[in-house]
Amino acid sequence: MRLFHVSDLHLGIRLMNYDLTEEQNYILNQIVQYIKQYQPDVLIIAGDVFDRSTPSANALRQYNQWLSDIYEAKEDIQMMVIAGNHDNSSYMDQYKNLLSKEKFYTAGTLPIQKIKCEDKYGDILFYLMPFVRPSHVKQYLNIDMDQSLSYDKAIHLLLEKETIDLNQRNVLVSHQFYLPEEASLQDIERSDSEIQTVGNIDVIYSSALKPFDYAALGHIHKPMTVKQNIFRYAGSPMAYSISEQNQNKQILMVDLLEKGNTKITSLPLHMKHPVRTIQGYYQNIIQQSSQDYVRIELLDQQDLNAVDLQEQIRFHYPHVLEILFKNRKWVDMDMEIDNEKIMEPMELILEFLSDYDEEDEKILKDILNEERGLL
Structure with missing residues (x-):
C-alpha cells in the first residue's frame, strides 16, 4: 500500500501580514501533480490543516478546491485527516460518519479512530489520534482532573489502552x-511559526511509537525522523517563518510492503517565491529586485535616510519581511530594527524577578501554559 504523508498545511496563515494564498495554492498543486504521477492509495494529513480554529471563508474555499483537485487526480484515494493544535476539533468531526462512508476519515476528538485497510500483504490498521492535551486524556479516561499528568504519560496511557496486534x-x-x-531538547530545531510550551512540557518520548510500523507525525515544521527512520515528521510543505528558510520542504511517499519492510521516498516541494535572506550594501541591494519573501541584512556602517531606505527597499522587494543592520544594534527609523535576541515570555519574567526558586518557576510555567491553552 502506498501512502502520501503531509502535515501542517496551515491554510489561511499570513507571513508578516502577507497573504500566502497564492503561494499555498502553488504548493497544493504540486501535491496534486505528485498524486497524479504516483497514484497513492491513502493521503494522510497529520494535523494543522488550518492556521486558525475558525478558518476564514477563503481558507475553507481553498481546502475544498484542493480536495476536489485531489479526487480528480485519483478518484478512489482514501483520505485520513487528524486535527492539530491549530484546528477546530469539533469542526473536524462535524461530518465524520457521513464522510467515512466515502473513505474520507477524520479524527478531531478522542477516542483514537481505527481504520482497517487491506492489500496483497494482508491487513493494515491505521490509528488516527488527534492532538490531545493531558486534560483531554483525563476526561476521556476518567482520571481525577486535579491529578498531575504529563503529556508523555497521557499519550502512553492512551496507546496502552489500544489492543495492537504486533x-x-x-x-x-x-x-x-x-x-x-x-x-x-537543544538538538531539536523548532521553528518560529510553531506554538511551543514553556519548559517544553509537551515532550512525549519515542517509546510510545514502538508498536508501529510507521508513524505519520505532524507538529514540527522541519522534516525529521524520531529515532527510527519509520517514525517521521513530514514537516510543513512551505516555509512559514525566516527560521525555516533553509529547510528542504517535502511530502513523504511511504510504500508499506510486507511486515518489517517499509520504503520511504521524499518528494520535494518548492515555493514560487521562497523565503530567504539577502545580505549586502544598500546601493548594491537596490540594484536588484525580487518577489521573494526576504529579510534584508545591510552591511552599511554610515547613517542612511531611514524613510528613503524603506521606500526604496519596499519598491524593489515588495515582500520584505525585515530590514536589519548587520553591524549595528539599531537605527533610528520608524520601522523598529533590533538584532538582539527576542526573549520568550518565561525568560522575560525570570529576568525581571530577582528572587525565585524552582517551585516558583514551576508555578509560573503552569500559569503561562494554561493561558496558552496547553494544559
Whole structure:
C-alpha cells in the first residue's frame, strides 16, 4: 500500500501580514501533480490543516478546491485527516460518519479512530489520534482532573489502552512533539511559526511509537525522523517563518510492503517565491529586485535616510519581511530594527524577578501554559 504523508498545511496563515494564498495554492498543486504521477492509495494529513480554529471563508474555499483537485487526480484515494493544535476539533468531526462512508476519515476528538485497510500483504490498521492535551486524556479516561499528568504519560496511557496486534502492520497518525529518550531538547530545531510550551512540557518520548510500523507525525515544521527512520515528521510543505528558510520542504511517499519492510521516498516541494535572506550594501541591494519573501541584512556602517531606505527597499522587494543592520544594534527609523535576541515570555519574567526558586518557576510555567491553552 502506498501512502502520501503531509502535515501542517496551515491554510489561511499570513507571513508578516502577507497573504500566502497564492503561494499555498502553488504548493497544493504540486501535491496534486505528485498524486497524479504516483497514484497513492491513502493521503494522510497529520494535523494543522488550518492556521486558525475558525478558518476564514477563503481558507475553507481553498481546502475544498484542493480536495476536489485531489479526487480528480485519483478518484478512489482514501483520505485520513487528524486535527492539530491549530484546528477546530469539533469542526473536524462535524461530518465524520457521513464522510467515512466515502473513505474520507477524520479524527478531531478522542477516542483514537481505527481504520482497517487491506492489500496483497494482508491487513493494515491505521490509528488516527488527534492532538490531545493531558486534560483531554483525563476526561476521556476518567482520571481525577486535579491529578498531575504529563503529556508523555497521557499519550502512553492512551496507546496502552489500544489492543495492537504486533503481527499485523500498524500505522499511527499523530500531531504531538515526540523526542527520543536519549536526545537533548537543544538538538531539536523548532521553528518560529510553531506554538511551543514553556519548559517544553509537551515532550512525549519515542517509546510510545514502538508498536508501529510507521508513524505519520505532524507538529514540527522541519522534516525529521524520531529515532527510527519509520517514525517521521513530514514537516510543513512551505516555509512559514525566516527560521525555516533553509529547510528542504517535502511530502513523504511511504510504500508499506510486507511486515518489517517499509520504503520511504521524499518528494520535494518548492515555493514560487521562497523565503530567504539577502545580505549586502544598500546601493548594491537596490540594484536588484525580487518577489521573494526576504529579510534584508545591510552591511552599511554610515547613517542612511531611514524613510528613503524603506521606500526604496519596499519598491524593489515588495515582500520584505525585515530590514536589519548587520553591524549595528539599531537605527533610528520608524520601522523598529533590533538584532538582539527576542526573549520568550518565561525568560522575560525570570529576568525581571530577582528572587525565585524552582517551585516558583514551576508555578509560573503552569500559569503561562494554561493561558496558552496547553494544559
